[in-house]
Amino acid sequence: MEGMVRFDEKDREILETLRKEGRITLTELGRRLGLSPASVKNRIDKLKELGAIRGFSAVIDPSFLERYVKVFMLLKLKAEDPDVDRVLSKFAALDNVQAVYRTTGRTQVLIIAEFEDMDEMKRFAGRLKGSLGSLLEYIEWGTIYDSLKECWVTTGKRGSFHGRKGGYI
Amino acid sequence: MEGMVRFDEKDREILETLRKEGRITLTELGRRLGLSPASVKNRIDKLKELGAIRGFSAVIDPSFLERYVKVFMLLKLKAEDPDVDRVLSKFAALDNVQAVYRTTGRTQVLIIAEFEDMDEMKRFAGRLKGSLGSLLEYIEWGTIYDSLKECWVTTGKRGSFHGRKGGYI
DNA sequence: GCTGAAATTCTGGAGTG
DNA sequence: CACTCCAGAATTTCAGC
Numbered sequence A, B: 001m002e003g004m005v006r007f008d009e010k011d012r013e014i015l016e017t018l019r020k021e022g023r024i025t026l027t028e029l030g031r032r033l034g035l036s037p038a039s040v041k042n043r044i045d046k047l048k049e050l051g052a053i054r055g056f057s058a059v060i061d062p063s064f065l066e067r068y069v070k071v072f073m074l075l076k077l078k079a080e081d082p083d084v085d086r087v088l089s090k091f092a093a094l095d096n097v098q099a100v101y102r103t104t105g106r107t108q109v110l111i112i113a114e115f116e117d118m119d120e121m122k123r124f125a126g127r128l129k130g131s132l133g134s135l136l137e138y139i140e141w142g143t144i145y146d147s148l149k150e151c152w153v154t155t156g157k158r159g160s161f162h163g164r165k166g167g168y169i
Numbered sequence C: 001g002c003t004g005a006a007a008t009t010c011t012g013g014a015g016t017g
Numbered sequence D: 001c002a003c004t005c006c007a008g009a010a011t012t013t014c015a016g017c
Helices: A009-020 A026-033 A037-050 A082-092 A118-135 B009-020 B026-033 B037-050 B082-092 B118-135
Strands: A053-060 A069-077 A097-103 A109-115 A136-150 B053-060 B069-077 B097-103 B109-115 B136-150
Touching: A009 A026, A009 A037, A009 A053, A009 B053, A026 A037, A037 A053, A053 B009, A069 A118, A082 A097, A082 A109, A082 A118, A082 B136, A109 A118, A118 A136, A136 B082, B009 B026, B009 B037, B009 B053, B026 B037, B037 B053, B069 B118, B082 B097, B082 B109, B082 B118, B109 B118, B118 B136
Parallel strands: none
Antiparallel strands: A053 B053, A069 A109, A069 A136, A097 A109, A097 B136, A136 B097, B069 B109, B069 B136, B097 B109
């Protein structure tokens, strides 16, 4: 064998597998790849160092955390500014925020977050507006009432969320 | 003790922790909760049965899988129909699809997916249009060029994606 | 939910190609 | 440099309470 000079098919398989089975054992992963558990561990450590693996997560039904409102928000900015990412990082750190993406297109930010109720969502949106100030033009949003797939995990129908319509804030 | 008849604060902490540290050991989790590893395991098994835990996933930088284009798509439907979920389930099963959400608001579907290049994205969108036929009005989309947080994992800046603007298809 | 013991997995170092 | 082997450590699992 020539070793893992760069990045080979086995590394790719490790990444693909860990996405779908985040808690698979090194032994089982090694069995599938034809590698020893120690080699798999070496590769995973390397993949973390390289930044290929950012972390591990469980896919949780939010209603068990008493968060009955899941929403996506699209932020339309008036202007780009270094402050935007600074503000977004602050909100990204919140426990009820699942994802914060910077995007191209009509809007510039996509946020996915969960809330106990509509009031909490409104307060969140209010703080977002307050923090971004004149940089924000509007927030388009909608509730997420079903997840066919989430974080690479195919999820059967889950308990439905409140069926309130989205709109503009 | 009466056991885990329903769902208590420790279960909630397990779910919250597993979201952020999907590969934490039962021992460490038990240490934080003041429970034995065996108890933690029992609870996690129960939480899986209940559907609170849907699965586990690693957060991967897609560029290591040679997917250099990450996008979100918002599908505006002309009408609701049982076929919609059937078609969406088919696309949700694809390896390059991260999430498929059913939503309220101006659009009815939110998809997040990764592609090797723009051509592959276009083909995907084309198949989506073909499969949904007259049920689909339009797809609004944009590229995701930075993830401040994803699947509950705060991710530093990653390699930037192609900076092509989004639009309507 | 706990305990204790057995089975499995993980980890780090030495040796090999 | 990556791999395997191997032994010790840690974790997981399963029984009984």
